[in-house]
Amino acid sequence: MTTAPEPAFLEPWHAQLFALTVHLNDSGRLDWGDWAARFGATLAVHGLDRDLDGGDDYFNAWLETLEAILADVGAAAPDEAAQLREAWRQAYLNTPHGAPVRLST
Amino acid sequence: MRVKALETILTRKGLVDPAALDEIIDTYQNRIGPKNGAEVVARAWSDPAFRGALLRDADSVIAEMGHYGRQGEHVVVVENTPEIHNMVVCTLCSCYPWPLLGIPPGWYKSDAYRARAVREPRRVLAEFGVTLPEATAVRVWDSTAEVRYLVLPMRPEGTESMDLTQLSELVTRDSMIGTGLPKSPR
Incomplete structure (x- = not known):
C-alpha cells in the first residue's frame, strides 16, 4: 500500500469506461444504486479465487458489469458488441502508426 | 476495444x-482531486461556523463552494478528535467522495483494503504509518452509493499563524480517507 501520488487513471481505457458509465448515469440511463450493487456483486465473484489489486482487474469487473447491464436493457446486445469489437480490432490493425484510428463504416 | x-x-x-x-x-x-477536499478542510480548521455547517450538512456547504457535485449522492463529514479516529472504506465496491477527492487510489479499490479495513483497522493504519494512542477509538465508515464519507482530520499543532493556502497544503488525500494524518508544519 503506497501513499505516493498517482494519476487519476492508470490506463486510457479505464478513463473511457469510467466516463461512459458516469455519462449514462448523468443522462438518467443508469441508476447509481443499481450500478453499485451489480458492480459489487461482480467484484465479489472475481475476488473468490484471488485477491483483486484494484488495477486492471477492478476495471475488468467494471466492464463486465456494464456490458451485462447494457445487454439486459437491450442497449447493447452481446452479438452487436462482439461485431463492433472485431470492427475496432481491424481498424487498429489497418491504421498506419500515428494516424487516428477510425471505423470504416 | x-x-x-x-x-x-x-x-x-x-x-x-x-x-x-x-x-x-x-x-x-x-x-477535481484531493485539493478540493483540502480546501474544505483548511476552511473548517480556520472558521468554526463553517466547520459547524460542514458537519451538519456537508452537501449544501460543498455546493456553495462550487465543487462539482453529482445527483443522488450525499457527503457526510466525520471529524477526528483525540478520542475518535475515523477511517473510510467501501466494502461493496469503491464508493468515494469524487467531487472532493477525485478518483480513488488503487489500494482503496483493492480486496485487501476493502476486507481488512473493517476487520483489523489498526493494523491497516500501522501499514500506512499511522499509530494512534491506545485510548483513541477507531471508527470505520462503510461508504455506499448514496452516502460517501470525508474525514475531517485534526488540525496539526503549530499552525496557528497559517493562512488557508498554507493549511490546505498540509492536508493529504489519505488524511481525508483516514489512512493518514495531515503533514506537520516545518
Whole structure:
C-alpha cells in the first residue's frame, strides 16, 4: 500500500469506461444504486479465487458489469458488441502508426 | 476495444454523446482531486461556523463552494478528535467522495483494503504509518452509493499563524480517507 501520488487513471481505457458509465448515469440511463450493487456483486465473484489489486482487474469487473447491464436493457446486445469489437480490432490493425484510428463504416 | 465497442454502439443509438465523455474525463483528470477536499478542510480548521455547517450538512456547504457535485449522492463529514479516529472504506465496491477527492487510489479499490479495513483497522493504519494512542477509538465508515464519507482530520499543532493556502497544503488525500494524518508544519 503506497501513499505516493498517482494519476487519476492508470490506463486510457479505464478513463473511457469510467466516463461512459458516469455519462449514462448523468443522462438518467443508469441508476447509481443499481450500478453499485451489480458492480459489487461482480467484484465479489472475481475476488473468490484471488485477491483483486484494484488495477486492471477492478476495471475488468467494471466492464463486465456494464456490458451485462447494457445487454439486459437491450442497449447493447452481446452479438452487436462482439461485431463492433472485431470492427475496432481491424481498424487498429489497418491504421498506419500515428494516424487516428477510425471505423470504416 | 471492448470499451470502444460499447461506446460506438451507444453513440450510434444516440444514447451517448462523445463530447460529454471527453468532458467527464477532463474533469476527473484535471479539475477535481484531493485539493478540493483540502480546501474544505483548511476552511473548517480556520472558521468554526463553517466547520459547524460542514458537519451538519456537508452537501449544501460543498455546493456553495462550487465543487462539482453529482445527483443522488450525499457527503457526510466525520471529524477526528483525540478520542475518535475515523477511517473510510467501501466494502461493496469503491464508493468515494469524487467531487472532493477525485478518483480513488488503487489500494482503496483493492480486496485487501476493502476486507481488512473493517476487520483489523489498526493494523491497516500501522501499514500506512499511522499509530494512534491506545485510548483513541477507531471508527470505520462503510461508504455506499448514496452516502460517501470525508474525514475531517485534526488540525496539526503549530499552525496557528497559517493562512488557508498554507493549511490546505498540509492536508493529504489519505488524511481525508483516514489512512493518514495531515503533514506537520516545518
